Amino acid sequence: MRHKLLRLGLGIAVGLLLKAALDARRSRLSPPQPEQIRDAGPDAMDEPPETWDRVDEQGDESFPASDPPANY
Template identity: 70%
Template sequence: MPSSRAPIPADIPEVRDAGPDAMENPPNSWDEVDETSDESFPASDPPAHGGHVD
């Protein structure tokens, strides 16, 4: 079965692996929330921030 994905253009940079070890300038501290956020980037939807609307 042929792939339905379009080829990636050559001018798009490669996405780095998640985690501080793959960062050019890693932060001094790193926790599970940082890890989860980094692994989910780039996401199609931003995270919800708990704003309440009636």
Template identity: 70%
Template sequence: MIKLLALAGLGYAGYRYYQNQSSGSSVAFAGNQSGKTIRDAGPEAMRSEPTRAWTKTDEESDQSFPASDPPANY
């Protein structure tokens, strides 16, 4: 029983450590977006360049995120 409790405690400690390390990650943010929790819309706010040309629809979809509805002209 003690071994099971010790294993559960280690698992919980590992989970909390992982959560603390991953919460400050800014993978999708460009260099000028430091200190923010939500990325600005547009390709200039992305860390890597888009793989294709950025269209008006892409811009409007990015601006509406995380809203559940797409832009009116989607």
């Protein structure tokens, strides 16, 4: 029983190491592509809001930054 658990643990460890090596090789061969981010403003939205003010514009222009505009 103990030998079976040891073999299972070694098999899992080898599998994880192999996966990490293959993932590293894959990332070197094809670097990740940047995500498509839409232009700021209601004109670039699929469903623009009915009202749009200066704060909305500044917040939209600051995306994907985590901080809201200073006058929010």
